[in-house]
Amino acid sequence: MSFQPRRVLLISATIGEGHNATARAVEEAARQVWPGCEVVWLDALRTMGRWVPRAFNWIYVTNVETTPWLYDFFYDSLWRYRWFANASRRFVGAWCGPLLRREIRRIRPDLIVSTYPLGTAGLDWMRRRGELDMPVSAVVSDFAPHPFWVYPEADLHYVMSEASLRAMHRAEPDAVGAVSVPPVRSDFHPRDRAEARLGFGLPTTGFTALISCGALSFGAVERAVDAALRVDGLGRVLVVCGRNEALRERLLARGDPRLVPLGWVEDMPGLMACSDVVITNAGGATALEALACGRAVVMFEPIAGHGRANAELMADAGLAELCPREPELTARLRRWVADPQEVGEREERALKHCRSADFTEQVAALAGLTRHRGRRPLRAQDAFFVHATTPEVSQQTGAILQLEPSLESTHQWCEHLSRRIREHAPALPMLTRALVTRPGRRPQWSHETAIDPAEHLSCRELRPDHNLGEVAGEFFSTAVRTDRPPWELRLLHDPATGRATVLAKMHHALGDGLAVTSTLLRLLCDGDHPVSAAGTDGRPWRQRLPQLLRGLVGLATSAGSPSRAWTGRSTPERSFAQLSLPAATVRASARDHGVSSSALLLGLVAEALHRAMREERRGALFRVMVPRTARTGRGGAGTATPGNHTHTLSVDLPVGPMPLVWRLRAVADALAAPEHSGQPEAAGAVLAVLGLLPAPVHKWVVRRVYGHRFFSAVVSVMPGRRRPSHIGGTRLSRVLPVLSLADGVGVAIGAIGWGEECGFGVTTDPGLAPDADVLTGHLRDAFDELQERR
Structure with a gap:
């Protein structure tokens, strides 16, 4: 309404x-x-x-x-x-x-x-x-x-x-x-021709042509006059000169009794009512007013550009006659003077068009009107993951949401989630974006106003013979569909235990892990979860420039991975595994060893990599890409806006033989080095500059820098949420991230703290690296060993 x-x-x-x-x-x-x-x-x-x-x-x-x-x-x-x-x-x-x-x-x-x-x-x-x-x-x-x-x-x-x-x-x-x-004032309407002529002091009989070419009256006005005056039987030619006084003076100097040059006319509706035909040259307001008055329209020698296009389109629509030169105009006027019935048919056609609706109602x-959002080109950071997608390696990020047991049935859970999608998804920009890709063009977002839960949510009841890990692996191994907003949810419900699990995956171009978690919170969880805009570094460019230059030098000198372990030609096979650790214990261990929680988790990853590679002895360093958030807003996972707002660190993890506690300190030092050198800012600047390249070049560069030539694994430690969340009144007990691989890279590991637990998600390409279960086993063993030494 x-x-x-x-x-x-x-x-x-x-x-x-x-x-x-x-x-x-x-x-x-x-x-x-x-x-x-x-x-x-x-x-x-x-x-x-x-x-x-x-x-x-x-x-x-x-x-x-x-x-x-x-x-x-x-x-x-x-x-x-x-x-x-x-x-x-x-x-x-x-x-x-x-x-x-x-x-x-x-x-x-x-x-x-x-x-x-x-x-x-x-x-x-x-x-x-x-x-x-x-x-x-x-x-x-x-x-x-x-x-x-x-x-x-x-x-x-x-x-x-x-x-x-x-x-x-x-x-x-x-x-x-x-x-x-026609958007014209209401006084432009059909009137009695004879009565209008009396009002202007004109004879009530005789064929009358009106030439009007806008307020400036430029173009071929005088040639139109010449063409009209050649027609025998044409009673008079009215010419509206508007503000062009020089034109009016020239026409008055002709002295032809049939020619009536006029200056600025206040009563254009009445003057049009006097005419049998209106001759113009641009197809703008004059032509629309003539149609509204029910008059035949001739477009003569249309002015360049839009005037010619207007005339051709009006002629195609049957609402005007196009006469490009004087002979055609003279011939057309002769025909109409001799056959008034044809002029009447033109008038009826004009009136039919103008009476098809009411402009006041329009x-x-x-x-x-509802808000329309047009297609938008993707930010360079988001288009990166469109270009990085290959048939073997889809770029999508996801999560496994595990809830505590409840008395709800599978049907009730499905109905609840469908209702949440129907009510909340249209208000979440990340979930209304559909990906538009065309060969050789920049990828774009289009906005979908209607979100159908059936297109994004599937529900499955687990039987005793079903394995949750296998079902989840099948879901995450399949690329998310892009013929609709690229995100999917799957509800898995075990009636025997009452446990519900929600699997979620989204195209990586929609956002980073923090944006995905934030959006899932707002979509599924009870209560309000406001989102603030992503912040930026508020320092002036003069202060940031030295660090940016150092970072660019660091990027240039660190090109090339020191290890080729677990890299090569990607295969379509995937292995997934998850692990949960007590979050309080993780934080306490980090304090005991004088490192951050992120450094401790990365240290555990380095230890797990060392143990898995022990037989191979591929070198002492293993380069990983570590995404770090570039958001400066507070509030953790509930405050992320759509899109990828991350910088990446190139970190060489020590995977050679050394005590575990030494490895933690070495990882903390390795993690801090690129931060101090300005590498994250430099990486962000490089991504932005790449977005200025033509799409084919951008794609070519992305395919060559995001892969095994430069790193051997992706490891992300994301900020999470300590406060408990609920879905339909049931506590969300555990969130486990699921990361995508890069082309030719066999391992991706994500970690996030949620409530009382810290969840790991491991993805591997079994053709390049060990099964995910092997790495999660080593992660568990390394953590247990660390606790034994406390």
């Missing part, structure tokens, strides 16, 4: 009068459907700078009259080169958007309607930054919406015909549009 806006903002521009004429029609309708609402106008060009309106009008007139080839070239380039159109729109949006933002914050509207494309570009810029939570729409008065007219972040574009709607989707496939009747519908 639409609300009644108290304040409506119209964004137009004075470049000619067409955009303002459309805005006046919207204002009239708004005041009719929302009595008492305040309507505020903004001139987009004036907002962009005091000098801009005069400069843009001069450029427009000069291009149309003096250098039409240049305007054609620009217009054609918008259609031919997508990169050029996108770059032009981004430039204008970045120019106009910040200036509009200041005015919009001052006006505080409830509804925004733009009738000028550069204004819509600024609104799109603001929407991409998460602003403007009120409905935003555009009324495209041109019959041919070009790429500068339509934007994916607008909630709706009103266009002029079905052909216009097709052109709109060609210009911007992600834009939302609907066909509108304006009223704008207040009830």
Whole structure:
């Protein structure tokens, strides 16, 4: 149901009068459907700078009259080169958007309607930054919406015909549009022709042609006059010269009694009612007003660029006759003077189009628009994992959520989770993103407004012969589907014990492990779990630059893994295993040995790797990639925003023979070295720069740096949550991470502290490394040995 806006903002521009004429029609309708609402106008060009309106009008007139080839070239380039159109729109949006933002914050509207494309570009810029939570729409008065007219972040574009709607989707496939009747004021309506002529002091009989080419009256106006005056039987030619006084003087000097040159006309609806045909050259407001008055329209020598496109589209829609040259216009007028019935058929066609809907009702519908989010290119850090995906190695991250026993049945659990998805998923941006990939193009996110639980949740009751580990392994071994938002849940319920387990997997491009955990909390758990934006390093660039340069040097000098253990050609087989350790004991052991909990867990991993590789003796160092969060917000897993906000450390774990306690200290030192050298910041900067490369080059680079040439395992220690969480009133007792491998890398290990336990998840490629059970066994043994020495 639409609300009644108290304040409506119209964004137009004075470049000619067409955009303002459309805005006046919207204002009239708004005041009719929302009595008492305040309507505020903004001139987009004036907002962009005091000098801009005069400069843009001069450029427009000069291009149309003096250098039409240049305007054609620009217009054609918008259609031919997508990169050029996108770059032009981004430039204008970045120019106009910040200036509009200041005015919009001052006006505080409830509804925004733009009738000028550069204004819509600024609104799109603001929407991409998460602003403007009120409905935003555009009324495209041109019959041919070009790429500068339509934007994916607008909630709706009103266009002029079905052909216009097709052109709109060609210009911007992600834009939302609907066909509108001509957006003109209500006084543009059919009137009695003879009565209107009497009002203007014109003879009531005789065929009358009206030539009107906008407020500036440029283009082939005089050639149109010449072509019309050649027609015998044509009673008179009315010419609206608008603000072009020089043109009016020239036409008056002709002295032809059939020629009636007019200056600025206030009563254009009445003047159009006097005519049998309206001749124009741009297909903008004048053509729309003529259609609304039920008059036949001729497009003569359309101006360059959008004028020609408008004329062709109007002709294709059967709403105008296109006459590119004088002989065609003369022939058309002769035919219509001789056959008034054909003119009547044109008039009926125009009236049928204009009466297909009510413009007032269409304006009223704008207040009830739902938020539309257009496709967005992935951040470089997120696109990284799209490019890193191979047929053998899918890039997805997941978790196993184990709950305490309850009396709920499998059906009740399934119904509860389905309801949570239905109610909560649409409000979680991470779960409404669908991945759009096209060969040679940057991957994009599209927004799905409706989330069907059946597409994302499957439920399975475990029988006595089922093995939970095997069922979970089958789930995580299958790549998440990308023909919908790429995330899946599976409920496993054991009626014999009452235990429920939720398996979750998401494409790694959606977010890092912290974002996944946070989203699962908000989706499934009871209570509120607010999420704050990811923070950034607030230090000025001057302070960060030295550390960044040191990090770049460190990255360059550390290229190449010192060990080739457990690397090679990836296979599609996967082995999964999990391990839980008492979190309090882990923290106490870390304090006893003077290291952080993260260093202790990594030390246990190093010990497990040493014991598993003891027979191979592949060297004393084993390089692992350790993702570290770049988020600065507090609150742990409940405060993560979507996306991958991590830096990676390249850490050489000591896996040669040494006492376990020495290994812990060596790991702590190894972990601190890249932190102090600025390597994480440098890695983040490199990822961002890679995102500027063309998509094929970006993909090529990612495939060569994210793999066994540079490291031999992925190990992630994620911050967790100590406070207990509940799903449907049942305590969530354990969270176990499930990480994806990299191409040619045989081991990935994740750890997270949750409540009273610290959970390990181990993934291996059995063709390259030992089974996951072997590593988890060594992890357990190393931890037990550490406790015996306390």
